[in-house]
Amino acid sequence: MKQRNELILHLIGEVGHYILEGDPQRMSINLHLEQDGFHLTILDDIERSDEEIGAMEASLHHTERPELAGYYGSMAGLEMVGHARLNLVGWQIHHGDVQRVEGGTRIDLVLGAEGFDHAGSAFPGAGC
Amino acid sequence: MNYARNTFFSPRTIKKIDTAITYRYCRASPFFRRPVLTTQEKKLYHLTWAILVAIALAGFLSQGVTQTLRGVWALQLHAARLINDYTSVAGAGATLVNAVLVAAIGLGLVGLTGTRVSGPTISAVYTMFGFGLFGKTPINSLPIILGVFIAARLAGKKFNEYILIALFGTALAPIVSMVAVELIPAGALSWTGAVVTGIVVGMILPPTAIVMLRFHQGYNLYNIGLTSGFLGLFAASLVAAGGVTLPADMIWNVDPPLLLQLLIPVLSVVLLGAGLFGTGLSEAEVEQREPGRVVQEGRAAQEARAVQPLRDFLRINRLSGRLPSDFMEMVSMRGTLVNMGVLGLGSWLYVLAVGAPLNGPVLGGILTIVGFGGFGKHPANCLPVMAGILAATLLFGLSLTAPGAILAILFGTTLAPLAGDFGVLVGFVAGFLHLVMVSRSGGWHSGISLYNNGFAGGLTATLLAAFMEWYQTGRDTAKAAEER
Numbered sequence: 001m002k003q004r005n006e007l008i009l010h011l012i013g014e015v016g017h018y019i020l021e022g023d024p025q026r027m028s029i030n031l032h033l034e035q036d037g038f039h040l041t042i043l044d045d046i047e048r049s050d051e052e053i054g055a056m057e058a059s060l061h062h063t064e065r066p067e068l069a070g071y072y073g074s075m076a077g078l079e080m081v082g083h084a085r086l087n088l089v090g091w092q093i094h095h096g097d098v099q100r101v102e103g104g105t106r107i108d109l110v111l112g113a114e115g116f117d118h119a120g121s122a123f124p125g126a127g128c
Numbered sequence: 129m130n131y132a133r134n135t136f137f138s139p140r141t142i143k144k145i146d147t148a149i150t151y152r153y154c155r156a157s158p159f160f161r162r163p164v165l166t167t168q169e170k171k172l173y174h175l176t177w178a179i180l181v182a183i184a185l186a187g188f189l190s191q192g193v194t195q196t197l198r199g200v201w202a203l204q205l206h207a208a209r210l211i212n213d214y215t216s217v218a219g220a221g222a223t224l225v226n227a228v229l230v231a232a233i234g235l236g237l238v239g240l241t242g243t244r245v246s247g248p249t250i251s252a253v254y255t256m257f258g259f260g261l262f263g264k265t266p267i268n269s270l271p272i273i274l275g276v277f278i279a280a281r282l283a284g285k286k287f288n289e290y291i292l293i294a295l296f297g298t299a300l301a302p303i304v305s306m307v308a309v310e311l312i313p314a315g316a317l318s319w320t321g322a323v324v325t326g327i328v329v330g331m332i333l334p335p336t337a338i339v340m341l342r343f344h345q346g347y348n349l350y351n352i353g354l355t356s357g358f359l360g361l362f363a364a365s366l367v368a369a370g371g372v373t374l375p376a377d378m379i380w381n382v383d384p385p386l387l388l389q390l391l392i393p394v395l396s397v398v399l400l401g402a403g404l405f406g407t408g409l410s411e412a413e414v415e416q417r418e419p420g421r422v423v424q425e426g427r428a429a430q431e432a433r434a435v436q437p438l439r440d441f442l443r444i445n446r447l448s449g450r451l452p453s454d455f456m457e458m459v460s461m462r463g464t465l466v467n468m469g470v471l472g473l474g475s476w477l478y479v480l481a482v483g484a485p486l487n488g489p490v491l492g493g494i495l496t497i498v499g500f501g502g503f504g505k506h507p508a509n510c511l512p513v514m515a516g517i518l519a520a521t522l523l524f525g526l527s528l529t530a531p532g533a534i535l536a537i538l539f540g541t542t543l544a545p546l547a548g549d550f551g552v553l554v555g556f557v558a559g560f561l562h563l564v565m566v567s568r569s570g571g572w573h574s575g576i577s578l579y580n581n582g583f584a585g586g587l588t589a590t591l592l593a594a595f596m597e598w599y600q601t602g603r604d605t606a607k608a609a610e611e612r
Contacts, residue, residue, distance in 0.1 A: 065293050067287065068248065070285060071289070072291025074342075075451075080597050082345070082450060082549055
């Protein structure tokens with residue numbers, strides 16, 4: 001539980017840092033938490049270009065890098081100097097999505113818990 | 129979690145999550161444990177093995193098989209604290225074979241654990257190879273790695289999450305040799321005690337290394353240097369408390385043979401050649417990374433990629449290099465190999481220009497720079513730091529070829545991200561302070577940590593990162609007050 005809460009706070013910290021660098025007037029953080037995973041949605045009122053959204057998606061759509069996530073990923077949300085880096089978040093989540101919404105941008109981060117039972121999950125089409 | 133009934137998911141997002149979860153959790157999938165290496169990564173993996181085998185063969189040829197094997201065995205039983213130049217202890221050939229064995233452990237573990245062959249792993253392998261010339265041996269490194277492995281199991285993590293800590297963590301390998309050779313009289317008990325000590329140290333490394341990152345916030349590339357120096361302080365204090373005085377002897381080869389002098393230029397040319405003339409990503413891999421790019425660019429753009437490595441090298445030089453900057457992922461593998469080759473040749477030319485010997489420790493310094501050419505270092509962020517160290521060396525009247533000064537200017541590039549992020553002036557100041565710190569820090573841990581420059585660099589980076597945080601916050605507050 002402590003590990004999960006710490007991870008969530010780190011992710012919120014890093015993404016929050018990233019958004020605040022864009023100087024928004026509004027930022028909304030929505031956490032949907034369940035026993036075996038969570039979904040974090042962050043909304044802001046910054047209208048970003050296609051290029052910027054593409055760069056954000058590229059940072060969040062990293063391939064699995066356990067060697068970086070387990071060690072350097074711990075820096076997420078704790079950096080006060082320098083720019084925020086979404087790739088620190090991208091290594092640690094299972095899915096990240098960036099979408100342009102009316103008047104701003106929406107970031108979705110999804111992570112299933114360790115030992116997640118895919119067979120018992122309700123994800124559509126998860127059987128294999 | 130039932131995402132289908134979740135109101136804040138669009139159908140498009142649900143489809144993407146479905147794909148991601150299926151990919152990650154289907155045990156039947158061949159991708160479950162091992163990442164899919166690109167063809168470039170596979171080639172780099174094989175190239176690195178080929179380089180190691182060639183160096184080992186050169187070692188055997190230069191010294192003869194019997195003499196080389198005897199020399200390698202002698203190194204396993206030799207003290208390893210700073211500075212023990214193995215090229216003086218056992219000869220160049222045996223030292224190269226020892227270094228190859230140490231690096232082979234690293235590269236083998238990368239392959240066995242299915243870790244991506246990329247900037248961080250390649251930098252770890254080159255660092256292990258470099259320090260195999262003056263401190264690391266297979267026998268004193270393996271207990272540390274085993275300790276990290278046990279720590280990973282205890283924390284419920286896979287070993288590949290801690291593999292970089294395990295590989296870089298062999299900085300504390302001298303503690304194993306110290307217990308076996310210097311503290312406990314020879315015998316089975318001494319090696320048992322040494323191995324147990326190494327395992328315990330390895331188990332402490334991961335939690336300490338993770339905390340140390342927070343001090344300098346990624347501005348010291350050798351984070352394990354700060355970690356192992358910190359742990360080395362405790363080890364040296366324990367030894368002193370036990371009434372043992374560790375000698376501060378230095379073995380430094382002043383007349384290295386031609387084989388050692390040619391190692392870096394040959395390696396650099398191979399890396400440059402692989403970068404400039406090697407194959408790029410396949411069209412399928414480009415398409416996988418950046419959908420639509422192959423179709424959009426067309427054939428002309430594909431052909432223009434012949435000069436792409438040089439462009440990528442220039443792109444790399446615009447990055448800060450702050451940990452963790454995997455240049456192979458962020459820019460390209462070919463551009464990164466060019467960067468590694470340029471850094472190797474540049475460092476080698478500097479050593480030649482000042483007339484310092486290309487012995488084990490100096491080669492170790494250059495090889496570490498070459499390795500970190502994939503993970504944070506490039507000429508633009510290294511040069512300001514090196515200039516600061518050079519200025520301090522001249523100002524304090526030290527010889528440019530003195531062991532401390534030449535090693536500081538090579539290993540001091542651990543502070544390169546400060547120049548990359550905050551500019552030339554901060555990089556210069558960092559280099560200047562580094563020489564002052566590193567001159568004293570080795571004695572604090574009695575040379576137990578091989579990454580003494582990483583230790584001193586970590587302290588300098590922590591100071592400057594704290595200062596820059598204060599300065600930036602103060603500047604922003606003043607700016608906001610002016611605007612009001």
